Amino acid sequence: MRIGVCIKQVPDTDSHLRIADSGREIDDSDLNWVISSCDLCALEEGLLLAEAQVSRGEERPELVVFSLGPPRVEEALRKALALGADRAVHLAGEALQGGDALADGCALAAALAKVHCDLVLTGAQSDDLGQAATPAVIAEILGVPYAWLVMAVELDSRKQSVRVVRELEGGMNEVLRLDLPAVLAIQAGINKPRFASLRGTLQSRRKPLHREDCSGVDAGLVGAAGAGTETESVSLPPAGAGGVVIEGVSAEAAAEELLAHLEREAAL
Amino acid sequence: MVLLPHTYQSAEYAPRLAVRLGAAYVASVSSATLDAGGVLSFSRAILQARLRAEVRPKRRLVVATVQIGAFGGHDPVELPERVFEVGRPADVERHREREILGREAAGAGGVDLPGAERIVTAGRGVGGPDEVSVAADLASALDAELGASRPVVDNGWLPREHQVGSSGHIVAPNLYVALGVSGSIQHLMGMSGSRVIVAVNRDPEAPIFSVAHYGIVADLHDVAPALTRLLLARRPG
Numbered sequence: 001m002r003i004g005v006c007i008k009q010v011p012d013t014d015s016h017l018r019i020a021d022s023g024r025e026i027d028d029s030d031l032n033w034v035i036s037s038c039d040l041c042a043l044e045e046g047l048l049l050a051e052a053q054v055s056r057g058e059e060r061p062e063l064v065v066f067s068l069g070p071p072r073v074e075e076a077l078r079k080a081l082a083l084g085a086d087r088a089v090h091l092a093g094e095a096l097q098g099g100d101a102l103a104d105g106c107a108l109a110a111a112l113a114k115v116h117c118d119l120v121l122t123g124a125q126s127d128d129l130g131q132a133a134t135p136a137v138i139a140e141i142l143g144v145p146y147a148w149l150v151m152a153v154e155l156d157s158r159k160q161s162v163r164v165v166r167e168l169e170g171g172m173n174e175v176l177r178l179d180l181p182a183v184l185a186i187q188a189g190i191n192k193p194r195f196a197s198l199r200g201t202l203q204s205r206r207k208p209l210h211r212e213d214c215s216g217v218d219a220g221l222v223g224a225a226g227a228g229t230e231t232e233s234v235s236l237p238p239a240g241a242g243g244v245v246i247e248g249v250s251a252e253a254a255a256e257e258l259l260a261h262l263e264r265e266a267a268l
Numbered sequence: 269m270v271l272l273p274h275t276y277q278s279a280e281y282a283p284r285l286a287v288r289l290g291a292a293y294v295a296s297v298s299s300a301t302l303d304a305g306g307v308l309s310f311s312r313a314i315l316q317a318r319l320r321a322e323v324r325p326k327r328r329l330v331v332a333t334v335q336i337g338a339f340g341g342h343d344p345v346e347l348p349e350r351v352f353e354v355g356r357p358a359d360v361e362r363h364r365e366r367e368i369l370g371r372e373a374a375g376a377g378g379v380d381l382p383g384a385e386r387i388v389t390a391g392r393g394v395g396g397p398d399e400v401s402v403a404a405d406l407a408s409a410l411d412a413e414l415g416a417s418r419p420v421v422d423n424g425w426l427p428r429e430h431q432v433g434s435s436g437h438i439v440a441p442n443l444y445v446a447l448g449v450s451g452s453i454q455h456l457m458g459m460s461g462s463r464v465i466v467a468v469n470r471d472p473e474a475p476i477f478s479v480a481h482y483g484i485v486a487d488l489h490d491v492a493p494a495l496t497r498l499l500l501a502r503r504p505g
């Protein structure tokens with residue numbers, strides 16, 4: 001059995017964000033890059049599934065990690081190898097850059113299909129663009145079932161299907177059975193991602209990391225050419241509701257003032 | 269253009285629909301503009317709401333999901349009724365590769381947050397399980413339902429059904445009072461459509477103030493009891 005995990009490298013959310021001079025993207029000259037938080041949970045879930053198979057006396061599934069992006073994403077792939085993935089595929093090359101979720105999902109689907117994964121895990125949504133679209137696009141292109149916001153995963157003993165629990169709104173969960181192969185987008189909170197050990201880091205240097213340029217895919221479907229959207233501009237959010245601020249007075253005075261406002265607003 | 273609400277149900281299949289239709293896909297938009305030249309663009313939050321992006325579809329057909337609460341409610345518009353007969357796709361009968369086995373509540377019921385006129389929410393800033401009562405007391409003085417941010421629920425201070433936010437309830441009451449809530453994107457997604465938003469937070473930089481109509485920069489343990497006392501004193505009888 002083989003499990004594919006797709007990870008995205010994103011700016012650390014604590015990074016200082018500056019808008020580039022072009023006004024169309026963030027200035028990436030001085031950013032700290034990390035693996036998107038839900039993607040780390042997806043990798044952890046893959047590792048836990050592999051370990052569960054081993055403890056049942058089964059063969060350990062192979063864990064292959066995929067990432068698309070410029071050369072810096074090799075650092076994210078090395079980290080995934082240090083955490084326990086067996087090998088890594090870097091979707092690299094000029095033709096793959098500048099895509100959106102449709103284009104990147106298409107490239108990832110092609111790379112995943114080449115490797116024949118029984119189960120594909122991704123994060124529920126990236127910490128940067130947060131569209132939650134790439135895993136669904138992969139599933140659609142591969143023509144396999146998909147579940148989003150997955151909070152529990154259990155392989156059936158014959159490894160032909162998977163039982164998942166997914167979050168719904170309002171504190172409801174849905175229990176699903178999906179035939180394999182399938183794509184699951186993992187929600188934060190499902191597990192607590194481990195830290196890399198020194199031994200893992202040392203071993204990761206010897207693990208295979210190879211480049212994939214997706215040259216077999218129609219160039220019009222990937223990268224900037226395959227994108228369905230383009231970002232026109234990036235800006236700071238609007239300053240806010242321009243609300244009334246009550247500050248520096250006693251709690252009683254603040255409470256009186258607020259209630260007077262709320263009465264005028266007919267909010268009481 | 270195909271517009272869908274950005275719910276946990278529709279946002280799951282909407283990108284698949286876009287692929288199948290050969291359409292562009294834009295998720296969770298908060299506004300749309302059509303310029304004089306007829307060019308459509310969408311605005312959406314990126315990088316955990318720290319920035320906004322204007323996104324332009326490059327294809328004629330677009331599938332977009334709309335962030336819940338981004339648009340205030342309007343009075344219903346009378347439209348002529350038109351019923352479209354949709355044939356049943358032939359392959360529905362075949363073996364189901366994805367089957368719903370059931371639904372389970374993550375907690376007990378009894379809280380009607382989405383239907384509430386007023387909500388008072390306890391954030392992590394209330395401090396602990398025994399301090400949630402400051403929010404509960406204010407809620408009862410306001411005839412409001414009691415809400416919670418996710419950490420309050422994850423810590424077990426209140427049951428899951430009180431949670432407001434992207435993974436809890438999406439609400440848009442007449443009045444929303446946030447006590448000790450910082451204003452993360454996931455929380456804002458659940459309540460930013462409320463008509464009047466009040467925030468009590470001792471940090472003047474807390475992002476919740478960017479959506480609050482009335483912000484009190486103070487310790488909630490002073491302000492909330494003062495509000496409760498005033499409201500109770502005003503009650504007739």
Ligand SMILES: Cc1cc2nc3c(=O)[nH]c(=O)nc-3n(C[C@H](O)[C@H](O)[C@H](O)COP(=O)(O)OP(=O)(O)OC[C@H]3O[C@@H](n4cnc5c(N)ncnc54)[C@H](O)[C@@H]3O)c2cc1C
Binds near residue numbers: 432448455458
């Ligand atoms: C996929 C995902 C889904 C999520 N879904 C949700 C969701 O549905 N709902 C949700 O709420 N979160 C959700 N979260 C979590 C979210 O990211 C934040 O962590 C969370 O909203 C923060 O909760 P908080 O504001 O209560 O706590 P904090 O961010 O810790 O804020 C506490 C605030 O209280 C203030 N404070 C402290 N003491 C006082 C005092 N005495 N008086 C006044 N103010 C005080 C502080 O200044 C601070 O601003 C989700 C996260 C992820 C990754």
